[in-house]
Amino acid sequence: ETGVTQSPTHLIKTRGQQVTLRCSSQSGHNTVSWYQQALGQGPQFIFQYYREEENGRGNFPPRFSGLQFPNYSSELNVNALELDDSALYLCASSLQTGGWEQYFGPGTRLTVT
Amino acid sequence: AQSVTQPDIHITVSEGASLELRCNYSYGATPYLFWYVQSPGQGLQLLLKYFSGDTLVQGIKGFEAEFKRSQSSFNLRKPSVHWSDAAEYFCAVKAGGFKTIFGAGTRLFVKA
Numbered sequence A: 001e002t003g004v005t006q007s008p009t010h011l012i013k014t015r016g017q018q019v020t021l022r023c024s025s026q027s028g029h030n031t032v033s034w035y036q037q038a039l040g041q042g043p044q045f046i047f048q049y050y051r052e053e054e055n056g057r058g059n060f061p062p063r064f065s066g067l068q069f070p071n072y073s074s075e076l077n078v079n080a081l082e083l084d085d086s087a088l089y090l091c092a093s094s095l096q097t098g099g100w101e102q103y104f105g106p107g108t109r110l111t112v113t
Numbered sequence B: 001a002q003s004v005t006q007p008d009i010h011i012t013v014s015e016g017a018s019l020e021l022r023c024n025y026s027y028g029a030t031p032y033l034f035w036y037v038q039s040p041g042q043g044l045q046l047l048l049k050y051f052s053g054d055t056l057v058q059g060i061k062g063f064e065a066e067f068k069r070s071q072s073s074f075n076l077r078k079p080s081v082h083w084s085d086a087a088e089y090f091c092a093v094k095a096g097g098f099k100t101i102f103g104a105g106t107r108l109f110v111k112a
Helices: none
Strands: A005-007 A010-013 A019-024 A031-037 A044-050 A053-057 A064-068 A074-078 A087-094 A108-112 B003-005 B010-014 B019-021 B024-026 B032-038 B045-050 B056-058 B064-068 B073-078 B087-095 B099-102 B106-111
Touching (some): A044 A064, B003 B099, B045 B056, B045 B064
Parallel strands (some): B010 B106
Antiparallel strands (some): A005 A019, A031 A087, B003 B024, B019 B073, B032 B087
């Protein structure tokens, strides 16, 4: 059974650019959530996808968007990058949308210059 | 609104000493509570969880936590800390069907 994987590990982008981060869920998990963790902070919930539909969103602007594919892998897209978007982005999968346990990937470190 | 407070930004304990990390939550109903650990540059690893039943829960790596409804607390404890326990610890509450709210974390330093 493979765990949650994320790519790339690190990424450097320039303000105003767009970025796509990828996540592969743990085998059998149909729900994925994305979190932003700024330096020195706890993770902040961005949104959750269940069976390819967004079914919950935190306090993030529309330039943060996502996709979930039929194999339950997922993408996080951020448009018009701002300096404050620099953070560790974590993906977490769970067995169902109300699933109690989430399994986290190692994260993607995004730096916006 | 739901929230999680970890009052201690960082804590230093000697190796072999006992540890208690504090967590207070704000949530109207009985919450689902979690403790996660994060090593530098890594994702989050679940230490333990509380859903219902026995208010003292056991987790991995020798950690335990106690749910106290009257105090809205879910403190993490370990009787004897090892140098490898040095990391960031996050308390979290699952609020509603999909959203997990994390505290700001407590960084644990272990001195020899």
